[in-house]
Amino acid sequence: MNTELRKTFLAPIGDVGDTAGYAGITATSQGNKAATVAGKYLNNSLLLTNLTERVYQLLQEDLRLQRERVNNYSHPRWL
Template sequence: MDSQSIKPSIAPISDIGGTAGYATIPVTSEAAAGKYLSDSILLDKLCDRVYELLQEDMRSQRERVRNYGSRRW
């Protein structure tokens, strides 16, 4: 298998040069936001998932800071 036959897993929606190269278009975001805001169960699931991701990120940052000053060898 060569690198030419490997397809990217995430294709950019717009110009990849900007910071929002992998972001969705505003119309899609607005429709999804409206769907989540109108359904309390979906909104609860979204909030729970965001909270889980935040906890995971904070845990990762703590580990990184804790390991920053330690010697590896």
């Protein structure tokens, strides 16, 4: 993947631990560019594998944060 595409799709918007820490091109604002890049990913198995691994990592991180939040609510707090 070239550097420009990597910056576009994998640049953090805020804290990496946030549930929406990463975002790509919005389909409504740049539909042609999104379709072109999606075609490249679908036609290149290595890019598609890297993308799916990254999505899996982000989902795991999100689930971990959700578990932490749920566990924190269940513990009594001492004021």
